[in-house]
Amino acid sequence: MGEPIIVAGGGIGGLTTALTLHEIGVPVRVFESSMAIRPLGVGINLQPNAVRELTDLGLAGRLPDIGVEAEEWALVGRNGNDVWAEPRGRRAGYRWPQFAVHRGELQMLLLDTVRERCGSNSVIEAHRLRSYEQTAHSVTATFEDRGTGRTVTVEGPLLVAADGLHSAARRQRFPDEVPPLWGGAVLWRGTALGRPIRTGASFTLVGNLEQRFVHYPIGPVDPSTGLQRQNFIAELTFDPAEGWDAASWNQTVDPEVFLPAFADWDFDWLDIPALVGRAEQVWEYPMVDRDPAPTWVDSRVALLGDAAHVMYPVGSNGASQAIVDARVLGASLVEHGLTPDALAAYQDRLHEDISALVLRNREAGPVAILGKVDERCGGVFDDIDDVIPRAEVEAFMARYKAAAGFAVETLNAAPRTLPEGATLTPRS
Protein backbone atom coordinates (compact mmCIF):
# COMPACT_ATOMS: atom_id res chain seq x y z
CA MET A 1 0.00 0.00 0.00
CA GLY A 2 2.75 2.50 -0.78
CA GLU A 3 5.28 4.19 1.44
CA PRO A 4 4.87 3.90 5.22
CA ILE A 5 3.50 6.75 7.30
CA ILE A 6 6.41 8.39 9.11
CA VAL A 7 6.10 8.65 12.90
CA ALA A 8 8.70 10.77 14.71
CA GLY A 9 9.08 9.77 18.38
CA GLY A 10 8.88 6.33 19.93
CA GLY A 11 7.22 7.36 23.21
CA ILE A 12 3.75 6.38 24.39
CA GLY A 13 1.98 8.42 21.68
CA GLY A 14 4.22 7.41 18.75
CA LEU A 15 4.16 3.70 19.54
CA THR A 16 0.37 3.66 20.08
CA THR A 17 0.05 5.41 16.71
CA ALA A 18 2.14 2.66 15.10
CA LEU A 19 -0.06 -0.08 16.60
CA THR A 20 -3.19 1.75 15.48
CA LEU A 21 -1.90 2.17 11.91
CA HIS A 22 -1.04 -1.51 11.79
CA GLU A 23 -4.57 -2.35 12.98
CA ILE A 24 -6.11 -0.40 10.11
CA GLY A 25 -3.73 -1.90 7.54
CA VAL A 26 -1.41 1.07 7.00
CA PRO A 27 2.38 0.54 6.90
CA VAL A 28 4.32 2.64 9.39
CA ARG A 29 7.89 3.40 10.39
CA VAL A 30 8.79 5.00 13.71
CA PHE A 31 11.96 7.11 14.08
CA GLU A 32 13.13 7.66 17.66
CA SER A 33 15.88 10.07 18.64
CA SER A 34 17.36 8.18 21.60
CA MET A 35 20.21 5.81 20.77
CA ALA A 36 18.20 2.93 22.24
CA ILE A 37 14.75 3.04 23.82
CA ARG A 38 15.16 2.21 27.51
CA PRO A 39 12.50 1.93 30.23
CA LEU A 40 12.87 5.50 31.55
CA GLY A 41 10.58 7.40 33.86
CA VAL A 42 8.56 6.42 36.90
CA GLY A 43 4.80 6.17 37.45
CA ILE A 44 2.01 7.32 35.17
CA ASN A 45 -1.74 6.80 35.26
CA LEU A 46 -3.79 5.28 32.48
CA GLN A 47 -7.34 6.54 32.83
CA PRO A 48 -10.23 4.26 31.79
CA ASN A 49 -10.53 6.03 28.40
CA ALA A 50 -6.93 5.04 27.60
CA VAL A 51 -7.27 1.52 29.03
CA ARG A 52 -10.28 1.10 26.78
CA GLU A 53 -8.09 1.88 23.75
CA LEU A 54 -5.32 -0.45 24.93
CA THR A 55 -7.99 -3.12 25.40
CA ASP A 56 -9.10 -2.63 21.79
CA LEU A 57 -5.44 -3.02 20.81
CA GLY A 58 -5.38 -6.39 22.62
CA LEU A 59 -3.06 -5.21 25.40
CA ALA A 60 -5.33 -5.13 28.46
CA GLY A 61 -4.12 -8.51 29.67
CA ARG A 62 -0.55 -7.20 29.85
CA LEU A 63 -1.25 -4.18 32.07
CA PRO A 64 -1.24 -6.10 35.39
CA ASP A 65 2.40 -7.08 34.56
CA ILE A 66 3.52 -3.43 34.56
CA GLY A 67 1.27 -1.78 37.13
CA VAL A 68 -1.61 -1.86 39.56
CA GLU A 69 -5.34 -1.49 38.96
CA ALA A 70 -6.21 1.77 40.72
CA GLU A 71 -9.08 1.74 43.21
CA GLU A 72 -9.14 5.12 44.91
CA TRP A 73 -8.15 8.77 44.41
CA ALA A 74 -7.83 10.87 47.58
CA LEU A 75 -6.89 14.42 48.49
CA VAL A 76 -5.63 14.78 52.04
CA GLY A 77 -5.09 18.02 53.99
CA ARG A 78 -1.75 18.93 55.51
CA ASN A 79 -2.97 17.71 58.92
CA GLY A 80 -3.65 14.23 57.48
CA ASN A 81 -7.46 14.50 57.29
CA ASP A 82 -9.29 13.61 54.07
CA VAL A 83 -10.53 16.48 51.89
CA TRP A 84 -11.98 14.14 49.29
CA ALA A 85 -11.83 10.45 48.43
CA GLU A 86 -13.52 8.75 45.50
CA PRO A 87 -13.43 5.27 43.99
CA ARG A 88 -11.65 4.92 40.67
CA GLY A 89 -11.76 2.61 37.66
CA ARG A 90 -14.11 -0.34 37.85
CA ARG A 91 -14.95 0.50 41.49
CA ALA A 92 -16.37 3.79 40.19
CA GLY A 93 -18.56 2.03 37.62
CA TYR A 94 -16.34 2.30 34.55
CA ARG A 95 -16.41 -0.63 32.12
CA TRP A 96 -12.61 -0.41 31.95
CA PRO A 97 -10.13 -0.21 34.81
CA GLN A 98 -7.69 2.59 35.55
CA PHE A 99 -4.07 1.48 35.87
CA ALA A 100 -1.08 3.08 37.56
CA VAL A 101 1.94 1.79 35.67
CA HIS A 102 5.66 2.31 35.24
CA ARG A 103 6.07 4.61 32.23
CA GLY A 104 9.21 2.91 30.94
CA GLU A 105 7.69 -0.56 31.21
CA LEU A 106 4.61 0.63 29.31
CA GLN A 107 6.89 2.04 26.61
CA MET A 108 8.78 -1.28 26.37
CA LEU A 109 5.50 -3.22 26.19
CA LEU A 110 4.34 -1.00 23.32
CA LEU A 111 7.75 -1.21 21.61
CA ASP A 112 7.89 -5.02 21.77
CA THR A 113 4.34 -5.22 20.43
CA VAL A 114 5.11 -2.82 17.55
CA ARG A 115 8.15 -4.89 16.58
CA GLU A 116 6.13 -8.11 16.80
CA ARG A 117 3.19 -6.82 14.76
CA CYS A 118 4.80 -4.37 12.32
CA GLY A 119 8.18 -6.06 11.84
CA SER A 120 11.52 -5.93 13.59
CA ASN A 121 12.73 -2.94 11.51
CA SER A 122 9.60 -0.85 12.07
CA VAL A 123 11.21 1.22 14.85
CA ILE A 124 14.47 2.93 13.96
CA GLU A 125 16.40 4.34 16.89
CA ALA A 126 19.06 7.07 16.91
CA HIS A 127 17.17 9.14 14.31
CA ARG A 128 16.24 12.64 15.37
CA LEU A 129 13.69 14.58 13.36
CA ARG A 130 15.17 17.86 12.19
CA SER A 131 12.64 19.25 9.73
CA TYR A 132 10.08 18.40 7.08
CA GLU A 133 9.04 19.60 3.63
CA GLN A 134 5.90 18.72 1.77
CA THR A 135 4.27 18.74 -1.64
CA ALA A 136 0.61 18.23 -2.48
CA HIS A 137 1.12 14.43 -2.42
CA SER A 138 3.80 13.58 0.11
CA VAL A 139 5.98 14.75 2.96
CA THR A 140 9.74 14.38 3.27
CA ALA A 141 11.16 14.27 6.78
CA THR A 142 14.82 14.97 7.45
CA PHE A 143 16.48 13.08 10.31
CA GLU A 144 19.90 13.20 11.85
CA ASP A 145 21.30 9.67 12.15
CA ARG A 146 22.93 10.06 15.55
CA GLY A 147 25.06 6.96 15.03
CA THR A 148 26.85 8.20 11.91
CA GLY A 149 26.10 11.92 12.04
CA ARG A 150 24.63 11.66 8.53
CA THR A 151 21.44 13.32 7.32
CA VAL A 152 18.71 10.91 6.24
CA THR A 153 15.58 11.88 4.30
CA VAL A 154 12.45 9.77 4.31
CA GLU A 155 9.37 10.29 2.15
CA GLY A 156 5.88 9.19 3.10
CA PRO A 157 2.23 10.11 2.69
CA LEU A 158 1.96 11.68 6.17
CA LEU A 159 4.20 12.62 9.10
CA VAL A 160 2.95 12.15 12.66
CA ALA A 161 5.16 14.15 15.01
CA ALA A 162 4.92 12.49 18.42
CA ASP A 163 8.28 13.92 19.41
CA GLY A 164 7.33 15.17 22.86
CA LEU A 165 7.79 18.36 24.82
CA HIS A 166 10.60 19.77 22.66
CA SER A 167 9.01 18.75 19.35
CA ALA A 168 11.09 19.66 16.30
CA ALA A 169 7.99 19.66 14.08
CA ARG A 170 6.20 22.06 16.40
CA ARG A 171 9.28 24.33 16.40
CA GLN A 172 9.28 24.39 12.60
CA ARG A 173 5.54 25.08 12.49
CA PHE A 174 5.72 27.83 15.13
CA PRO A 175 9.28 29.21 14.96
CA ASP A 176 8.41 32.13 17.26
CA GLU A 177 6.97 30.02 20.06
CA VAL A 178 8.76 30.56 23.37
CA PRO A 179 10.34 27.60 25.24
CA PRO A 180 8.13 25.56 27.62
CA LEU A 181 6.54 27.77 30.29
CA TRP A 182 7.41 27.27 33.95
CA GLY A 183 4.83 28.47 36.48
CA GLY A 184 7.03 28.00 39.58
CA ALA A 185 6.43 24.37 40.62
CA VAL A 186 9.22 21.79 40.71
CA LEU A 187 8.51 18.05 40.88
CA TRP A 188 10.82 15.44 42.33
CA ARG A 189 9.80 11.95 41.24
CA GLY A 190 10.96 8.53 42.33
CA THR A 191 9.92 5.05 43.35
CA ALA A 192 10.61 3.13 46.55
CA LEU A 193 9.39 -0.01 48.26
CA GLY A 194 6.75 0.60 50.91
CA ARG A 195 3.90 -1.04 52.81
CA PRO A 196 0.47 -0.68 51.19
CA ILE A 197 -1.61 2.25 52.43
CA ARG A 198 -5.40 2.79 52.36
CA THR A 199 -6.83 0.35 49.75
CA GLY A 200 -3.33 -0.77 48.70
CA ALA A 201 -4.19 0.71 45.28
CA SER A 202 -4.87 4.35 46.22
CA PHE A 203 -3.61 7.57 44.65
CA THR A 204 -3.06 9.97 47.55
CA LEU A 205 -2.18 13.65 47.35
CA VAL A 206 -1.28 15.30 50.68
CA GLY A 207 -0.78 19.03 51.14
CA ASN A 208 -1.98 22.17 49.41
CA LEU A 209 -1.41 24.08 46.19
CA GLU A 210 2.10 25.26 47.15
CA GLN A 211 3.53 22.10 48.68
CA ARG A 212 2.30 18.59 48.16
CA PHE A 213 3.23 14.94 48.00
CA VAL A 214 1.65 12.43 45.63
CA HIS A 215 1.90 8.72 46.30
CA TYR A 216 0.54 5.64 44.52
CA PRO A 217 1.62 2.04 44.04
CA ILE A 218 2.76 0.74 40.65
CA GLY A 219 3.58 -2.83 41.66
CA PRO A 220 1.91 -5.75 43.42
CA VAL A 221 2.53 -6.58 47.07
CA ASP A 222 5.35 -9.10 47.43
CA PRO A 223 3.84 -11.79 49.68
CA SER A 224 7.20 -12.58 51.26
CA THR A 225 8.02 -8.99 52.32
CA GLY A 226 4.60 -7.29 52.37
CA LEU A 227 6.12 -4.46 50.28
CA GLN A 228 5.10 -2.98 46.92
CA ARG A 229 6.79 -0.56 44.52
CA GLN A 230 5.37 2.90 45.12
CA ASN A 231 5.65 6.02 43.00
CA PHE A 232 6.02 9.42 44.64
CA ILE A 233 6.12 13.04 43.53
CA ALA A 234 7.20 15.76 45.95
CA GLU A 235 6.29 19.23 44.77
CA LEU A 236 7.31 22.70 45.92
CA THR A 237 6.44 26.07 44.45
CA PHE A 238 8.93 28.87 43.91
CA ASP A 239 8.79 32.37 42.47
CA PRO A 240 8.74 31.82 38.68
CA ALA A 241 10.92 34.91 38.29
CA GLU A 242 13.79 32.90 39.85
CA GLY A 243 13.94 30.78 36.68
CA TRP A 244 14.86 27.11 36.52
CA ASP A 245 16.99 24.96 34.22
CA ALA A 246 15.41 23.69 31.02
CA ALA A 247 12.96 20.86 31.56
CA SER A 248 14.37 17.37 31.22
CA TRP A 249 13.00 14.02 32.32
CA ASN A 250 16.50 12.64 32.76
CA GLN A 251 17.99 14.79 35.48
CA THR A 252 18.68 13.00 38.76
CA VAL A 253 19.28 14.93 41.99
CA ASP A 254 20.11 14.40 45.65
CA PRO A 255 16.77 14.30 47.56
CA GLU A 256 18.31 16.66 50.11
CA VAL A 257 17.41 19.54 47.76
CA PHE A 258 13.74 19.17 48.73
CA LEU A 259 13.51 16.74 51.65
CA PRO A 260 14.07 19.31 54.44
CA ALA A 261 10.75 20.95 53.43
CA PHE A 262 9.00 17.63 54.11
CA ALA A 263 10.94 16.76 57.30
CA ASP A 264 7.85 16.65 59.54
CA TRP A 265 5.51 15.05 56.97
CA ASP A 266 5.31 11.83 58.92
CA PHE A 267 1.75 10.57 59.35
CA ASP A 268 0.91 7.33 61.10
CA TRP A 269 -0.08 5.87 57.69
CA LEU A 270 2.69 7.36 55.54
CA ASP A 271 6.20 8.40 56.59
CA ILE A 272 7.27 10.62 53.68
CA PRO A 273 10.92 11.26 54.67
CA ALA A 274 11.46 7.52 55.23
CA LEU A 275 9.85 6.58 51.88
CA VAL A 276 11.93 9.11 49.93
CA GLY A 277 15.01 7.96 51.82
CA ARG A 278 14.52 4.47 50.37
CA ALA A 279 14.36 5.68 46.74
CA GLU A 280 17.31 4.61 44.60
CA GLN A 281 17.09 7.70 42.43
CA VAL A 282 15.09 10.90 42.34
CA TRP A 283 14.42 12.84 39.14
CA GLU A 284 13.88 16.59 39.14
CA TYR A 285 11.49 18.11 36.67
CA PRO A 286 10.24 21.71 36.61
CA MET A 287 6.50 21.54 35.91
CA VAL A 288 6.11 23.08 32.48
CA ASP A 289 3.52 23.36 29.75
CA ARG A 290 2.98 25.40 26.61
CA ASP A 291 0.21 27.72 25.54
CA PRO A 292 -2.24 25.80 23.36
CA ALA A 293 -1.00 25.68 19.77
CA PRO A 294 -3.33 27.45 17.29
CA THR A 295 -3.36 24.26 15.21
CA TRP A 296 -1.85 20.77 15.43
CA VAL A 297 -1.90 20.18 11.70
CA ASP A 298 0.13 21.47 8.77
CA SER A 299 -1.41 19.81 5.71
CA ARG A 300 0.28 16.32 5.75
CA VAL A 301 1.91 16.77 9.17
CA ALA A 302 0.14 16.29 12.52
CA LEU A 303 1.39 16.88 16.04
CA LEU A 304 0.31 14.25 18.57
CA GLY A 305 0.65 13.72 22.34
CA ASP A 306 2.89 16.09 24.27
CA ALA A 307 4.15 17.62 21.02
CA ALA A 308 0.60 18.88 20.45
CA HIS A 309 -0.57 19.64 23.97
CA VAL A 310 1.90 19.15 26.80
CA MET A 311 0.03 19.84 30.03
CA TYR A 312 0.64 19.99 33.77
CA PRO A 313 0.35 16.45 35.15
CA VAL A 314 -2.21 17.47 37.79
CA GLY A 315 -5.02 15.38 36.29
CA SER A 316 -2.82 12.35 35.51
CA ASN A 317 -3.92 12.36 31.88
CA GLY A 318 -0.93 13.27 29.66
CA ALA A 319 -0.13 9.68 28.66
CA SER A 320 -3.84 8.80 28.44
CA GLN A 321 -4.48 11.67 26.06
CA ALA A 322 -1.53 10.66 23.83
CA ILE A 323 -3.11 7.19 23.54
CA VAL A 324 -6.54 8.62 22.76
CA ASP A 325 -5.01 10.97 20.16
CA ALA A 326 -3.49 8.00 18.33
CA ARG A 327 -6.82 6.22 18.20
CA VAL A 328 -8.75 9.29 17.02
CA LEU A 329 -6.13 9.78 14.33
CA GLY A 330 -6.63 6.16 13.24
CA ALA A 331 -10.40 6.62 13.05
CA SER A 332 -9.94 9.80 10.99
CA LEU A 333 -7.65 7.98 8.54
CA VAL A 334 -10.22 5.20 8.13
CA GLU A 335 -12.80 7.83 7.28
CA HIS A 336 -10.74 10.10 5.00
CA GLY A 337 -7.79 8.03 3.76
CA LEU A 338 -4.14 9.11 3.95
CA THR A 339 -5.05 12.70 3.23
CA PRO A 340 -4.72 16.14 4.77
CA ASP A 341 -8.51 15.93 5.33
CA ALA A 342 -7.95 13.05 7.74
CA LEU A 343 -5.51 15.11 9.79
CA ALA A 344 -7.94 18.03 9.75
CA ALA A 345 -10.68 15.70 11.03
CA TYR A 346 -8.38 14.49 13.84
CA GLN A 347 -7.73 18.07 14.83
CA ASP A 348 -11.46 18.95 14.65
CA ARG A 349 -12.31 16.15 17.05
CA LEU A 350 -9.76 17.06 19.70
CA HIS A 351 -8.09 20.43 19.40
CA GLU A 352 -10.63 22.69 21.08
CA ASP A 353 -11.38 20.45 24.06
CA ILE A 354 -7.79 19.49 24.74
CA SER A 355 -6.56 23.08 24.42
CA ALA A 356 -9.12 24.00 27.10
CA LEU A 357 -7.84 21.11 29.23
CA VAL A 358 -4.26 22.41 29.01
CA LEU A 359 -5.45 25.72 30.46
CA ARG A 360 -7.59 24.01 33.07
CA ASN A 361 -4.59 21.96 34.24
CA ARG A 362 -2.57 25.18 34.49
CA GLU A 363 -5.14 26.19 37.11
CA ALA A 364 -4.36 22.94 39.03
CA GLY A 365 -7.09 20.82 37.40
CA PRO A 366 -8.90 18.63 39.95
CA VAL A 367 -6.41 19.59 42.66
CA ALA A 368 -7.69 23.21 42.55
CA ILE A 369 -10.25 22.19 45.17
CA LEU A 370 -7.39 22.41 47.71
CA GLY A 371 -7.18 26.14 46.94
CA LYS A 372 -10.84 26.52 47.94
CA VAL A 373 -10.17 24.64 51.18
CA ASP A 374 -7.21 26.91 51.94
CA GLU A 375 -9.29 30.02 51.22
CA ARG A 376 -12.05 28.90 53.57
CA CYS A 377 -10.08 27.53 56.55
CA GLY A 378 -6.37 28.00 55.90
CA GLY A 379 -6.15 24.28 55.13
CA VAL A 380 -6.70 23.20 58.74
CA PHE A 381 -9.93 21.40 59.60
CA ASP A 382 -11.30 18.54 61.65
CA ASP A 383 -14.28 17.69 59.50
CA ILE A 384 -14.20 18.71 55.82
CA ASP A 385 -18.00 18.85 55.69
CA ASP A 386 -17.78 21.97 57.88
CA VAL A 387 -15.56 23.63 55.25
CA ILE A 388 -16.93 22.68 51.86
CA PRO A 389 -20.17 20.87 51.02
CA ARG A 390 -19.66 17.40 49.55
CA ALA A 391 -21.98 18.19 46.63
CA GLU A 392 -19.75 21.14 45.64
CA VAL A 393 -16.64 18.95 45.47
CA GLU A 394 -18.55 16.22 43.66
CA ALA A 395 -19.73 18.65 40.98
CA PHE A 396 -16.21 20.10 40.62
CA MET A 397 -14.66 16.64 40.13
CA ALA A 398 -17.37 15.61 37.66
CA ARG A 399 -16.65 18.71 35.55
CA TYR A 400 -12.96 17.81 35.38
CA LYS A 401 -13.62 14.22 34.29
CA ALA A 402 -16.00 15.43 31.59
CA ALA A 403 -13.38 17.92 30.32
CA ALA A 404 -10.68 15.23 30.29
CA GLY A 405 -12.88 12.75 28.41
CA PHE A 406 -13.46 10.21 31.12
CA ALA A 407 -16.88 11.03 32.57
CA VAL A 408 -18.17 7.61 33.53
CA GLU A 409 -21.58 7.53 31.82
CA THR A 410 -20.33 9.20 28.63
CA LEU A 411 -17.35 6.89 28.29
CA ASN A 412 -19.32 3.75 29.07
CA ALA A 413 -21.95 4.64 26.47
CA ALA A 414 -19.56 5.80 23.73
CA PRO A 415 -19.00 3.53 20.73
CA ARG A 416 -15.47 2.28 20.04
CA THR A 417 -13.15 5.01 18.77
CA LEU A 418 -12.07 2.63 15.99
CA PRO A 419 -14.79 0.22 14.95
CA GLU A 420 -13.71 -3.42 15.20
CA GLY A 421 -12.10 -4.65 11.98
CA ALA A 422 -12.04 -1.15 10.42
CA THR A 423 -9.36 -0.80 7.77
CA LEU A 424 -8.41 1.91 5.40
CA THR A 425 -9.76 2.18 1.92
CA PRO A 426 -6.68 3.44 0.07
CA ARG A 427 -6.91 7.04 -1.15
CA SER A 428 -4.16 9.58 -1.23
Ligand SMILES: Cc1cc2nc3c(=O)[nH]c(=O)nc-3n(C[C@H](O)[C@H](O)[C@H](O)COP(=O)(O)OP(=O)(O)OC[C@H]3O[C@@H](n4cnc5c(N)ncnc54)[C@H](O)[C@@H]3O)c2cc1C
Ligand atom coordinates in the same frame (compact mmCIF):
# COMPACT_ATOMS: atom_id res chain seq x y z
C1 LIG B 1 12.47 9.82 29.21
C2 LIG B 1 11.07 10.24 29.61
C3 LIG B 1 10.64 10.00 30.92
C4 LIG B 1 9.34 10.40 31.31
N1 LIG B 1 8.95 10.14 32.59
C5 LIG B 1 7.71 10.48 32.98
C6 LIG B 1 7.26 10.19 34.30
O1 LIG B 1 7.98 9.62 35.10
N2 LIG B 1 5.98 10.55 34.64
C7 LIG B 1 5.16 11.19 33.75
O2 LIG B 1 4.02 11.50 34.09
N3 LIG B 1 5.55 11.47 32.50
C8 LIG B 1 6.81 11.14 32.09
N4 LIG B 1 7.21 11.43 30.82
C9 LIG B 1 6.26 12.12 29.91
C10 LIG B 1 5.16 11.21 29.44
O3 LIG B 1 5.69 10.02 28.89
C11 LIG B 1 4.35 11.96 28.40
O4 LIG B 1 3.82 13.13 29.01
C12 LIG B 1 3.16 11.20 27.87
O5 LIG B 1 3.37 9.83 27.90
C13 LIG B 1 2.84 11.64 26.43
O6 LIG B 1 3.61 10.84 25.54
P1 LIG B 1 4.30 11.34 24.21
O7 LIG B 1 4.56 10.09 23.43
O8 LIG B 1 3.56 12.42 23.60
O9 LIG B 1 5.68 11.95 24.69
P2 LIG B 1 6.97 11.25 25.27
O10 LIG B 1 6.61 10.08 26.12
O11 LIG B 1 7.78 12.35 25.86
O12 LIG B 1 7.73 10.66 23.99
C14 LIG B 1 8.35 11.45 23.01
C15 LIG B 1 9.39 10.58 22.33
O13 LIG B 1 9.94 11.29 21.24
C16 LIG B 1 11.35 11.18 21.27
N5 LIG B 1 11.86 12.38 20.57
C17 LIG B 1 12.04 13.62 21.07
N6 LIG B 1 12.46 14.46 20.10
C18 LIG B 1 12.56 13.73 18.96
C19 LIG B 1 12.93 14.03 17.63
N7 LIG B 1 13.29 15.27 17.26
N8 LIG B 1 12.92 13.04 16.70
C20 LIG B 1 12.53 11.76 17.04
N9 LIG B 1 12.16 11.42 18.31
C21 LIG B 1 12.17 12.40 19.24
C22 LIG B 1 11.68 11.11 22.74
O14 LIG B 1 12.94 10.52 22.95
C23 LIG B 1 10.54 10.23 23.24
O15 LIG B 1 10.84 8.86 23.13
C24 LIG B 1 8.48 11.07 30.39
C25 LIG B 1 8.92 11.31 29.08
C26 LIG B 1 10.21 10.89 28.68
C27 LIG B 1 10.67 11.15 27.23
